[in-house]
Amino acid sequence: MHQHFLIHKPYGYLSQFIYELKRKKKLLGELYNFPEGTMAIGRLDEDSEGLLLLTTDGMMSEIVRSKKVEKEYYVQVDGIINQEAIEKLMNGVQIGFNGKKYITKKCKAAILNSIPEFGERGKKIRDERHGPTSWLSITINEGKFRQVRKMTSAVGFPTLRLVRVRVGNIFLNDLKAGEVMEVNNFDV
Known part of the structure; x- marks a missing residue:
């Protein structure tokens, strides 16, 4: 069993x-x-x-x-993400993978209106003196190496914290x- x-x-x-x-x-x-x-x-x-x-x-x-099973992540990014960056994420962005350029598949992405309650992380990220941050949800069906982090960086908002909240x-x-x-x- x-x-x-x-x-x-x-x-x-x-x-x-x-x-x-x-x-x-x-x-x-x-x-x-x-x-x-x-x-x-x-x-x-x-x-x-x-x-x-x-x-x-x-x-x-x-x-x-x-690839049939969705994986959803809540992502804290550096800066206040905008709808233009969300649209780019949804339509696919170019990232590096295995030494080559790769365009990510279309995905779901949305700005989160409230900060998720995950508790403190084991290592402090930084504090508000370093500038604002924002949270978004990204749902993908693929999983390239460090893909979500590379995606947010590709649209100008580096990932500070990444939490997978759903698998299927x-x-x-x-x-x-x-x-x-x-x-x-x-x-x-």
Whole structure:
């Protein structure tokens, strides 16, 4: 019988269980006693946070990582983002990927009217003396390396904080950073 987990990956953790390089890194196995064979479905960068699905079922991993499943992120950016930048994001922007130029697929993007309540991040971003920030929602169906960060930079608003809030029909909801919840299955 396969096991499935939702985790709110905190800032500063790698989305993996083994790290073979010399520098000490925080790994998912430090947060919970996962069964042998558990794998993260997709990844969140060390400096990204939010919903991460884990499973012992390789087929489920393939389904969730497919382009049919939307991934939604709340993104805090440097500056007050405008509708023109949102339109560019929605229509696809040019980013670098694997040493080549790549145009992102069309996506959903919107300015958030209120600041999401995620609590303090493990490492302080900065304070308001450094200028204003704003939040937006970006929903994509692809997942190139550091894609959302590259997208916001491409329209002139570098990412300061990135939190995945949804994968398909599964939401982060009230999970706090570092919390793990076992579920019966993933209804994405």
